Amino acid sequence: MAKTLFDKVWDSHVVRSVKDGPDVFFIDRHFIHEVTSPVAFLGLESRGNSVVYPERTFATADHNTPTINQHLPVEDALSANQLDALEKNSEKHGISHWGLGDVNNGIVHVVGPENGITLPGATIVCGDSHTSTHGAFGAIAFGIGTSEVEMVLSTQCIMQPKPKKMRINVNGKLGLGVTAKDVALYIIAQQTTSGATGYFVEYAGDVFEDMTMEGRMTVCNLSIEMGARGGMIAPDAKTFEYLKGRAQTPKGADWDKAMKYWETLYTEEGAEFDVEFNYEASDIEPMITYGTNPGMGIGVTKSIPLAENVEGGVDTYKKSLGYMSFNEGDSMIGKEIDFVFLGSCTNGRIEDFRAFCSIVEGRQKADNVTAWLVPGSHKVVDQIQAEGLDKIITDAGFVLREPGCSACLAMNDDKIPSGKLSVSTSNRNFEGRQGPGSRTLLASPLVAAASAVEGKVTDPRTILTANANA
Amino acid sequence: MAYDKFDVLTSTAYPLPTENVDTDQIIPARFLKATERKDFDINFFRDWRFEQDGTPKADFPLNKEIYAGSKILVGGRNFGSGSSREHAAWSVYDFGLRCVISSAFADIFKNNCLNVGVLPVQVSAEFADTLFAAIMADPKAEIKVDLPNQRVTLVATGESESFVINTYKKDNMLNGFDDIDFLKNIENEISAFAETRPF
Numbered sequence: 001m002a003k004t005l006f007d008k009v010w011d012s013h014v015v016r017s018v019k020d021g022p023d024v025f026f027i028d029r030h031f032i033h034e035v036t037s038p039v040a041f042l043g044l045e046s047r048g049n050s051v052v053y054p055e056r057t058f059a060t061a062d063h064n065t066p067t068i069n070q071h072l073p074v075e076d077a078l079s080a081n082q083l084d085a086l087e088k089n090s091e092k093h094g095i096s097h098w099g100l101g102d103v104n105n106g107i108v109h110v111v112g113p114e115n116g117i118t119l120p121g122a123t124i125v126c127g128d129s130h131t132s133t134h135g136a137f138g139a140i141a142f143g144i145g146t147s148e149v150e151m152v153l154s155t156q157c158i159m160q161p162k163p164k165k166m167r168i169n170v171n172g173k174l175g176l177g178v179t180a181k182d183v184a185l186y187i188i189a190q191q192t193t194s195g196a197t198g199y200f201v202e203y204a205g206d207v208f209e210d211m212t213m214e215g216r217m218t219v220c221n222l223s224i225e226m227g228a229r230g231g232m233i234a235p236d237a238k239t240f241e242y243l244k245g246r247a248q249t250p251k252g253a254d255w256d257k258a259m260k261y262w263e264t265l266y267t268e269e270g271a272e273f274d275v276e277f278n279y280e281a282s283d284i285e286p287m288i289t290y291g292t293n294p295g296m297g298i299g300v301t302k303s304i305p306l307a308e309n310v311e312g313g314v315d316t317y318k319k320s321l322g323y324m325s326f327n328e329g330d331s332m333i334g335k336e337i338d339f340v341f342l343g344s345c346t347n348g349r350i351e352d353f354r355a356f357c358s359i360v361e362g363r364q365k366a367d368n369v370t371a372w373l374v375p376g377s378h379k380v381v382d383q384i385q386a387e388g389l390d391k392i393i394t395d396a397g398f399v400l401r402e403p404g405c406s407a408c409l410a411m412n413d414d415k416i417p418s419g420k421l422s423v424s425t426s427n428r429n430f431e432g433r434q435g436p437g438s439r440t441l442l443a444s445p446l447v448a449a450a451s452a453v454e455g456k457v458t459d460p461r462t463i464l465t466a467n468a469n470a
Numbered sequence: 471m472a473y474d475k476f477d478v479l480t481s482t483a484y485p486l487p488t489e490n491v492d493t494d495q496i497i498p499a500r501f502l503k504a505t506e507r508k509d510f511d512i513n514f515f516r517d518w519r520f521e522q523d524g525t526p527k528a529d530f531p532l533n534k535e536i537y538a539g540s541k542i543l544v545g546g547r548n549f550g551s552g553s554s555r556e557h558a559a560w561s562v563y564d565f566g567l568r569c570v571i572s573s574a575f576a577d578i579f580k581n582n583c584l585n586v587g588v589l590p591v592q593v594s595a596e597f598a599d600t601l602f603a604a605i606m607a608d609p610k611a612e613i614k615v616d617l618p619n620q621r622v623t624l625v626a627t628g629e630s631e632s633f634v635i636n637t638y639k640k641d642n643m644l645n646g647f648d649d650i651d652f653l654k655n656i657e658n659e660i661s662a663f664a665e666t667r668p669f
Contacts, residue, residue, distance in 0.1 A: 015656070015659060015660055015663045016656070016659065018638050018652075019637070019638075020636050020637040020638065021636045021637060021638025021639065022636070022638060022639075024653065024656065024660070026660070026663055026664065026667065028667060028669060035502050035503070035555075036502075036554070036555065036556070038504075038505035038506070039504075039505070039506065039507045039556075042505075042506065042507070043650075047650065049650075049654070052657075052661075053664065063502075064503065076503075078503035078504075079503060081503070081505055082503055082505055085505045119669060122669065127554060127555075127556075128553075128554060129552065129553050129554040129578060143554035143578055144554060144578070144581075145554055145555075145556035145559065145578065145581060145582035145585060146556040146557075146582075147556060147582065147585035147586065147648070147649070147650075148581070148585065148649075150650065151649055151650055151653060154650060154653070154654065155650065155653035155654060155657060155660055156660060156664060157653050157660055158649070159638075159649045159652065159653070160581075161636065163577075193490055193548065193551055194490065194547070194548035194551060194574060194576070197548070197574065197575075197576060197577055198577060224552075224578075227548070227551065227576060227577070229577055229578075250669060257668070258668065258669065261668060293490050293492065293551070312489055312490075312547070313487075313489050313546070313547075315487070315488070316488050316489040316490065316546065319488065409494075409499040409553075410499060410500065411499045411500060411502065411503070418522065428492075428494065428552060428553075430492045430494040430495065430552060431494070431495060431517065432494065432495075432498055432517050433494050433499075436498070436500075436517055436522060437522065
C-alpha cells in the first residue's frame with residue numbers, strides 16, 4: 001500500500017505497538033529548556049534512573065531569559081533558579097547545554113535547525129508545543145508534557161497513539177506582501193483553533209515548495225494553533241542545501257548515506273489521508289487576528305465578523321471581543337497600537353528581520369509605539385549584522401535586543417502592560433499571553449513593520465507599493 | 471510522580487462552559503517558574519479567579535462556595551488548547567479535581583492529564599449541554615464517572631453516556647501505574663532498537 005511521508009517516518013520509529021494502546025515511539029532528538037525540564041529531572045532522580053542517551057538530548061535556555069544585559073546576573077530569582085537548574089542538570093547528566101551568553105544560545109526551535117540537529121526523517125520532541133517547527137525538514141516533531149520529558153530522558157521513548165493524517169494543499173502564487181505567516185494564519189482561520197485536533201498535517205503544493213526553509217518553519221510552527229499534533233513538509237533540494245555543512249549534520253560518507261534515506265521521504269502517489277483540504281494562494285492576503293485565539297484571523301483589510309456569522313458559541317465569541325475591547329464589524333486597519341513585537345520561534349529568523357527592514361528602511365518608528373525586536377538566536381544576530389540590517393533598524397529608531405522567547409509568553413520582563421494593544425509576530429493571542437491584561441494582534445513581520453512606522457494597524461502593501469514606485 | 475488510583479468517582483462539578491480554554495488561562499506563564507512540582511493550585515486560572523490586586527472574582531464558577539469541594543470540572547469545547555505545559559494538568563490535580571469532562575480536548579493537555587492522574591472524559595456536545603443545564607438548575611447535581619465501565623451518568627436523572635479510553639491507559643489509571651514503569655520494563659528491547667537508528 002502506498003505510504004505517506006508521515007507513515008514512513010512514524011512507522012520506522014515504533015519499537016512495539018501495545019494492544020489497544022499507544023505505540024512505544026522512539027525519539028531521535030530531544031530538546032529541553034529551563035521551564036519544562038526541572039521536574040522531569042527530579043522525577044528521574046527520585047526513581048533512581050539515569051539519562052540513557054545523553055547525546056540525543058540538547059539543552060538551551062530561552063523561555064525566561066532577559067533580552068537586555070545578558071552579560072549581567074539574571075535579576076529575577078525564580079528565573080535564575082530555573083536557568084541554574086538547567087545548567088546543573090545538563091552537566092550532571094552529560095547533556096550538551098547552551099546557556100545564556102553561549103554563541104549557540106537562542107530559542108530552541110531556532111537553534112535546533114541552524115545547528116543541524118534537526119534532520120529529515122527524525123523524530124523530535126521537546127516540552128514545548130511549538131516543537132512542530134522542525135516538521136519543516138520532514139521530521140516528525142511535536143510538543144510533550146513534563147512526564148514525557150522524563151520518559152525520554154530515562155528511556156528515549158514515549159507512548160503515543162498514532163495520530164490521524166491530514167493533508168493541506170495550497171497551490172498558486174502568493175501575492176505582494178503575503179508571507180508564510182499569512183498562509184499559516186489563513187489556514188488556521190479556515191480550520192479554527194481546534195479543527196486539526198487528533199491529526200498530523202502534511203503541507204503540500206506550490207506554495208510550500210516555493211517557500212524558503214524559514215517560511216516552512218513558520219508554517220509548521222503554527223500547526224499546533226489549529227490543534228494539530230504537528231505538521232511536516234517533504235524534504236527537497238532546498239532542505240538538503242540548508243542542512244549541508246551545518247555543525248551537527250552528517251558529514252562525508254554519512255551524509256551520502258543519509259541522503260539516500262532522505263530522498264525516500266515523500267508521500268507516494270495514491271497514499272491515503274483521513275482528510276484533505278485544498279486552498280488557493282490567490283485567496284490569501286496579509287492577515288491579522290482580532291480575538292483571543294489564533295483561529296480568529298482575517299485579512300488585514302477586512303472587518304471583524306458578526307457573531308451570527310461565526311461558528312461556535314456566541315458567548316465565547318463576545319467574551320473574546322470584550323477582552324479585546326473590539327466590536328463586531330470594526331475595521332482592523334487604522335486601529336491605534338501601543339507595542340510591536342518582532343521575534344519568537346515563529347518569526348525570529350533572519351528572513352523575518354529582512355522583511356521588517358524592507359518596510360522600515362528610510363522610515364521612522366511612530367512615536368506612540370514601543371517596539372521590541374528580538375532575534376531568535378545569536379546566529380541570527382550575527383547575520384543581521386553581517387547584512388547591515390542593524391544599521392537600518394537603528395536609523396529607523398528601533399533597538400535590537402538579545403535573543404530569547406521574550407514577549408511571546410512574557411515570562412521575563414518583556415511584558416505588554418495591561419490594556420495595551422500589541423502587533424506581534426508571535427504565535428498566540430490568548431488573554432494575557434504577553435502580560436496580564438495585554439491585547440495581542442498576531443501578524444507577519446511585514447504587517448508589524450508597517451504598523452510600527454504608522455502607529456496603527458497598516459496594510460504593508462501600501463508601503464511595498466510605494467517602495468516599488470519610488 | 472505517583473497519583474491516586476481512579477475507579478468510580480461521584481461528585482458535584484464546577485461548570486465552565488467557555489470554549490477554547492487555553493492552558494495560558496489554566497495557569498499563566500508567569501507562574502511556571504518553579505523547579506519542583508507543588509502548590510500549582512494557587513495560581514490555577516489565576517487571571518480568571520482573581521483581579522490583578524488579588525481580590526477573588528465572585529462570579530467565577532471556581533470561586534463559588536456552592537461548588538466548593540467538587541472533584542469534577544465540566545468545561546467547554548476544545549478544553550486545554552495551546553501550550554504543552556504539564557503545569558496546567560498539575561494545577562487541575564492540585565486544585566482537587568480528578569476528572570475533566572468536555573465535548574473536545576486538545577491533544578497534549580489530554581495526554582498530560584492521563585499522565586498525572588486526571589481523567590479526561592470526552593462526551594458528545596449534547597451530553598455536555600445536558601450536564602451544564604443540570605448544574606445550572608441544581609448546583610449540587612452529582613455526576614458519576616465510572617472508569618471500569620467507561621460510563622458517565624447524571625445521577626439525578628440517570629441519563630448517561632459511554633466514553634472512550636484505550637485499555638492500556640485505563641489500566642494505568644485504575645492501578646496508578648505510569649508509562650515509565652512500562653518503558654523501563656522493556657529497556658532491552660528499546661536499546662536493541664536504538665542500535666538500528668541511523669542518527
